[in-house]
Structures are given as C-alpha cells and as structure tokens.
Amino acid sequence: MLSVSEAEATIFNLVSSLDNQQDTEIVDLFAADSRILASAVTSQLDFPYWDNSAMDGYAVRYADVQQATQQQPVILEIVEEIPAGYQPQSVIESGQAARIFTGAVLPAGADTVVMQENTQRQENCVLILTAPQKPREFVRQRATYYQAGTQLLPPGIMLNGAEIAVLATAQCTQVSVYRRPRVAIFSTGNELVPPEKPLQPGQIVDSNQYALAALVRQNGAEPLMLGIIPDEPPALEKAIAYAVSNADIVISSGGVSVGDYDYVEQIIESLKGKIHIQAVAIKPGKPLTVATFRNQVIYFGLPGNPASALVTFWRFVQPTIKKVSGLADGWQPKFIKALTRQELRSDGKRETYFWGKLHLQNGIYEFQLAGGSQSSGNLINLAQTNALAVMSVGQTLISSEEEVQVLLY
Ligand SMILES: Nc1nc2c(c(=O)[nH]1)N[C@H]1C(S)=C(S)[C@@H](COP(=O)(O)OP(=O)(O)OC[C@H]3O[C@@H](n4cnc5c(N)ncnc54)[C@H](O)[C@@H]3O)O[C@H]1N2
Numbered sequence: 001m002l003s004v005s006e007a008e009a010t011i012f013n014l015v016s017s018l019d020n021q022q023d024t025e026i027v028d029l030f031a032a033d034s035r036i037l038a039s040a041v042t043s044q045l046d047f048p049y050w051d052n053s054a055m056d057g058y059a060v061r062y063a064d065v066q067q068a069t070q071q072q073p074v075i076l077e078i079v080e081e082i083p084a085g086y087q088p089q090s091v092i093e094s095g096q097a098a099r100i101f102t103g104a105v106l107p108a109g110a111d112t113v114v115m116q117e118n119t120q121r122q123e124n125c126v127l128i129l130t131a132p133q134k135p136r137e138f139v140r141q142r143a144t145y146y147q148a149g150t151q152l153l154p155p156g157i158m159l160n161g162a163e164i165a166v167l168a169t170a171q172c173t174q175v176s177v178y179r180r181p182r183v184a185i186f187s188t189g190n191e192l193v194p195p196e197k198p199l200q201p202g203q204i205v206d207s208n209q210y211a212l213a214a215l216v217r218q219n220g221a222e223p224l225m226l227g228i229i230p231d232e233p234p235a236l237e238k239a240i241a242y243a244v245s246n247a248d249i250v251i252s253s254g255g256v257s258v259g260d261y262d263y264v265e266q267i268i269e270s271l272k273g274k275i276h277i278q279a280v281a282i283k284p285g286k287p288l289t290v291a292t293f294r295n296q297v298i299y300f301g302l303p304g305n306p307a308s309a310l311v312t313f314w315r316f317v318q319p320t321i322k323k324v325s326g327l328a329d330g331w332q333p334k335f336i337k338a339l340t341r342q343e344l345r346s347d348g349k350r351e352t353y354f355w356g357k358l359h360l361q362n363g364i365y366e367f368q369l370a371g372g373s374q375s376s377g378n379l380i381n382l383a384q385t386n387a388l389a390v391m392s393v394g395q396t397l398i399s400s401e402e403e404v405q406v407l408l409y
Pocket residue numbers: 187188189191192204205206207208209253254255256257258259262284285286287302303304305306308376377
C-alpha cells in the first residue's frame with residue numbers, strides 16, 4: 001500500500017497540463033474570469049499611455065518654481081486649461097503654467113505638477129506658494145508601469161478581476177485561454193438510484209455523482225455525466241471505454257474494493273489501462289485506484305463511501321484537475337497550520353483526514369471538527385465544512401489546542 005505522499009507524487013508525475021497550442025480557445029474578456037491564460041500577452045501600448053497629471057493643479061516647469069515659498073511665491077501666467085481626455089495645444093514656456101486635472105495629459109514644456117492646495121489663483125495667473133519636492137512631482141510618466149512590447153502577463157495564470165483589468169487596459173479584448181478539461185463522471189453500484197426516484201428496499205441515492213459534478217465545475221472543468229452503471233462487467237466496460245475516449249480525466253466511484261461485485265480494476269486491465277495505484281494508506285479512502293490509458297487519460301476509481309469519495313477527490317483529484325487545466329503554479333494542495341479545538345484520535349495505521357471548518361479567530365487559524373460521526377459512510381456532516389485536519393501514520397492523538405496540519409478545499 002502506498003503512503004499518501006507516494007501516491008500524490010505518482011499521480012502528479014502522471015499528469016501534465018493541456019497543450020498550450022491545441023487545447024485552447026479564444027474568449028471575450030467579459031467571459032474570461034477564472035479561465036487560465038494559454039499564451040503570454042504582450043501589448044503595443046505603453047502604460048501610462050502618456051505623461052499625465054496625478055493631481056488637480058498646475059503643470060509647470062520645475063526650474064521656474066523650485067525656489068517658491070509662501071513669502072516669495074512664483075507668479076506664472078496660465079496659458080491653457082487641460083481637462084482629462086483633452087490633447088494640450090500649447091507648449092509651456094518659462095513663466096507659464098497650464099491649469100491641469102487628474103489624469104489629463106501633461107503639456108509639452110511642463111515637467112512637474114503643483115497640486116492646487118499649494119497655489120493661489122489670481123485671475124489669469126497662479127501663485128506657486130510651495131516648491132515641489134523634486135522635478136516630475138505628480139507626473140505619471142509614460143511607460144513607467146509597463147513598456148510596450150514586453151511581456152504583460154505570463155501564460156498559466158488564472159484571470160481574475162485584476163488580470164482582466166490589465167488586459168482591458170492593454171486593449172486585449174479577446175484572449176487565448178486553455179479549454180476546460182473534460183472530466184467524465186459515473187457511479188457504479190446496483191443499489192444506486194437517482195435522487196428523483198422513490199427508494200425500493202436496499203436502494204440508496206447516488207449522491208457521489210452530484211457531489212463530483214459540482215466539485216469538477218468548481219475547479220473550472222467541464223463534467224461529462226455518464227450516470228449510474230450497474231455492477232456488471234459488460235456495462236462497466238462500455239462506460240469506461242466511452243469515458244476514456246471522451247475525456248481528459250475519468251472519475252468513477254464505487255467498485256474498487258475487494259468485494260465480489262467490485263469490478264473496476266478488472267475492467268481497466270481488460271481495456272489495457274495501466275494501473276499505478278490500487279490502495280493508499282489514507283483514511284477514509286484506502287481502496288483508491290489510479291490508472292492511465294494510452295491516450296494519456298488519467299482514471300480515478302474513487303471508493304464508493306461518500307466521505308471516502310470526497311476526501312480522495314480533495315486530496316488527489318482536485319490538484320490534478322488544476323494541473324491539467326494549465327495552471328502553472330498554485331495547483332498543489334494547500335496546507336496550513338491550525339490549532340484544533342477538539343481532540344483528534346486515530347489508530348495510527350493510515351494517514352487520517354478529519355473534516356471540519358477552519359476559522360480565523362483573533363488572527364489564529366482554528367480547526368473545528370464537524371460534529372457527529374466521522375465515518376466514511378456519513379456524508380451529512382460534510383455540509384458546511386471547508387477543511388480536512390490531517391493526522392500522520394503512527395500518530396494516535398492530537399490534543400485540543402494543539403497544532404495540526406489542515407488541508408483547505
Ligand atoms: N473486506 C474488505 N471490505 C472493504 C474494505 C477492505 O479493505 N476489505 N475496504 C472498505 C473501504 S475502506 C471502503 S472505502 C469501501 C470501498 O468500497 P467500494 O469502492 O468497492 O465501493 P462500493 O462497495 O461500491 O460501495 C461502498 C459504499 O458506498 C456506497 N456508495 C457507493 N456508491 C455510492 C454513490 N454513488 N453515492 C452514495 N453512496 C455510494 C455503497 O452503497 C456502499 O455503502 O469498501 C470497504 N470494504
């Protein structure tokens with residue numbers, strides 16, 4: 001049985017990002033949020049586009065006003081008024097100034113802006129009462145934030161509000177992003193029925209497929225729903241064959257343990273899939289199957305128990321989807337240190353994951369264990385959780401108020 005870190009390393013080595021040439025699409029900037037940029041963006045525009053004023057005030061020549069004081073103000077003639085969005089018409093000569101407003105283009109000849117609080121207006125003239133601290137004060141100089149022709153944004157980043165603002169500024173209204181990874185999802189089990197069907201004795205609702213579809217979508221991928229597959233080899237073979245030829249990632253749940261009706265591994269082998277992982281020392285989630293097919297598709301056979309399916313999704317599948325989606329960095333699972341509010345106990349045999357809620361309390365992260373049973377068959381208390389506290393193999397007790405590693409999901 002592999003350790004969790006061995007399993008993780010195996011999985012992350014098996015997968016690579018979608019192709020930055022073939023697996024891309026062009027999207028409009030308004031539809032680009034949360035998408036992953038596929039190629040570097042370069043703009044032909046400098047930013048700022050031109051020298052402009054950072055203040056409402058007067059555009060002056062520094063040499064004219066560097067000695068100005070309250071007692072000995074410098075008097076300048078106002079030759080032009082320059083609101084934002086207007087192209088200045090005059091060249092500021094020595095002894096002259098232009099009235100200027102924030103964001104307006106600095107006129108030729110001027111090199112400095114004096115904020116209006118340090119001036120006094122006298123009809124057609126302005127008195128400069130305080131010398132600027134330095135030449136170019138309150139001038140936002142062309143190209144100081146970004147120089148045309150250099151890289152504006154690198155590939156492999158997620159486009160959120162800030163990146164979209166940058167692209168808009170650079171007039172990139174269409175961007176090349178990775179297509180969403182396609183993730184085939186199906187459930188296995190003769191006992192499973194969809195939630196809208198009345199239950200017959202012995203039947204249970206297929207909650208995993210709903211959970212996995214939501215999680216796949218939340219991670220920016222596109223779920224391909226294949227339904228409930230009975231525990232019958234021909235039906236499973238058909239479903240797996242279809243899934244691996246129509247998706248980048250396949251997730252099934254159930255049928256991976258040692259029971260007489262657990263056929264998933266056998267079918268993967270008959271379809272010439274290569275099984276890399278059969279079991280992991282993780283609780284819940286031990287009978288995790290990971291395989292690849294010749295066309296590079298990765299197959300996750302998650303255990304059927306609802307908590308096992310979700311814990312193994314968060315621990316192994318979520319980072320895989322993010323890596324495949326083209327994210328260059330930050331796809332790895334995120335662990336933080338927290339203090340546990342409750343005592344945590346395990347038999348120490350497998351790396352054990354406890355679900356609960358991470359809170360930030362007076363600047364300190366605290367882990368609140370979900371109340372009720374932490375059994376792999378319980379899914380009710382998974383609601384409203386956001387984190388898993390981790391106990392290593394060999395560890396049997398973490399007392400309350402002690403430090404624990406927590407995986408955020
Ligand atoms: N003799 C052994 N038995 C089991 C072992 C073992 O090592 N030796 N491992 C146990 C562990 S741990 C787990 S986890 C489960 C995993 O079982 P499978 O992946 O084969 O899943 P199933 O047997 O098909 O189902 C298990 C359980 O989960 C329910 N289930 C299945 N699919 C869904 C679904 N889509 N939505 C909701 N619930 C689902 C199913 O009804 C069963 O109750 O094996 C243990 N056994």
